Amino acid sequence: MFLTNSDMVELIELRHALHRAPELSGEERETAQAIVGFLSPSAPDRVVTGIGGHGVAAIYEGSEPGPTVLVRAELDALPIEDLSGVAHASQVPGKGHLCGHDGHMTILAALSRGLGRQRPQRGRAILMFQPAEETGAGAAAVIADPKFEEIAPDFSFSLHNKPGMPLGAIRLSEGAANCASRGLKIVLSGRTSHAATPEHAISPMKALARLLPELTALGPGGALDANYRLVTVTHASMGEQAFGITPGRAEIWATLRTLNDSLMGALCSEAEALAREAAEAGGLSVTMDYFDVFHHCENHPEAVAHLRRALDDEGIAHGETPPQRGSEDFGLFGRSSKSAMFLLGSGEDTPPLHNPDYDFPDALIAPGARVFMRTIRNLLG
Known part of the structure; x- marks a missing residue:
């Protein structure tokens, strides 16, 4: 595992801080600033800000030519009152991270620790913090932004936590992923x-x-x-x-x-x-x-194969999943790169997404980061 105990303490603190201060789609200014601040110690080779709105892309360069691998998380929260009752509950009335985007961001923040300590051998690894996923506008805005042309990933990966699945269970299939x-x-x-x-x-x-x-x-x-x-x-x-x-x-x-x-x-x-x-x-x-x-999400066979290899290398069991009724704007990244999203179980008895009492489990930070880091190392060295 590339994360230390100290890393985990700081990552959980970050996740809780993000959960306390949710911002809606298109309003994620302070969330983006918090992410940039957390990434700073890992010294990315470049940080692109203001992409597609408040989006942030941290770029870690390899020393040899190779593919560009992008991992994406979402910045935005929901216009729903947080009734979770946890100590780190939202402090913003009528707004809450009730879809787990605070956890997704934290998983990418975890990757910054590993990439900061050991750059890819070749190509580029990009941590993409995307705005406005909940409205479906964010991915389109990011891709339409001229700044995205300099990123141009060959592979794009993401995850989504999934209540109703056992905690830490992973499901992944080729083909249609989201409606x-x-x-x-x-x-x-x-x-x-x-x-x-x-x-x-x-x-x-x-x-x-x-x-x-x-x-x-x-x-x-x-x-x-x-x-x-x-x-x-x-x-x-x-x-x-x-x-x-x-x-x-x-x-x-x-x-x-x-x-x-x-x-x-x-x-x-x-x-x-x-x-x-x-x-x-x-x-x-x-x-x-x-x-x-x-737009619908389609998991590319080659991208799925890379994720499955990473899961096998990490000794993480995984299974198939049918398409999800819910929608995800991540599918647009698949139009210009080979993309895939996997589901990460957040507990069989966990409240559903978008419920006022949902809270992303901190126990998912490490396994989510392990899958992505192994995928990056396999592709980029």
């Missing part, structure tokens, strides 16, 4: 009237009532096979909070989910057609916009 998803916001607009004369209004009530079941019927879920589609209505509202007004406006928010990007276009078109038909039938106007766009 594509996007949020669809439908706004139906008509005309209000006095509640005593609803006949003078153009109410969206019937269109709203019609669309809720019709949208969900487009994506019933089921088996995660090539035809998987799921539509989840996450929010619906109509009119004012008043008894004297017949409503003239309604909103529906729905998350559209497919196994891969190729299926998403058809699902979007069908949802849009339903909204237009319901609006036309009710004499309403309709607007539609998309938010939180996530």
Whole structure:
């Protein structure tokens, strides 16, 4: 193990400090500064800041030509109150690291200790701390940033902690890893009237009532096979909070989910057609916009092979995993590099991700770092 007892004490302190001070997507300024400060003693050959927003990339150069290996973690937290009750609970009302990104960052910070003491023999190792994963905007912003051109990884790796799996268990498979998803916001607009004369209004009530079941019927879920589609209505509202007004406006928010990007276009078109038909039938106007766009993640066979070799070298048991319903913007790194993500079990009785009482287990820092470090050493020496 390349981490000392002193390293582990400092890494756990870092994780707890990050957990106390969560920042939302696009707001991760102080989180990025804390990461840069922690990396400083390892003397990276270069630290690129402000990439894709508040992103940070620490570069460790080898002395010989070779591939560039990127390991990625996320900087952002969630707009959810932290109700964990732990001593290091969030001190920011309404915000919490309830997806484990504080732990993911700490695992990469652990890698800085090993890379600082022993540079790669060849190529480059890059620790990428990415902003805005929770909104799906961060990876796209990082990759679109001109600064990313000088990074240009050949391989990209990441992990995600997974409640419901035994603590420290690892699951990894080739092919589809995370679903594509996007949020669809439908706004139906008509005309209000006095509640005593609803006949003078153009109410969206019937269109709203019609669309809720019709949208969900487009994506019933089921088996995660090539035809998987799921539509989840996450929010619906109509009119004012008043008894004297017949409503003239309604909103529906729905998350559209497919196994891969190729299926998403058809699902979007069908949802849009339903909204237009319901609006036309009710004499309403309709607007539609998309938010939180996530492309699907695909684990490249060669990248998976490198992770499996590292796991075997470290004597860490591992198994297969089906694709995950949840979305991850890490998939975009796979468009320009060979990429793979593995799942790291955070306990069978651990609260689910995004729950207000979730807290990343400190016991995962060392095994997560071991897998990545062995992968880097195998590829770069």
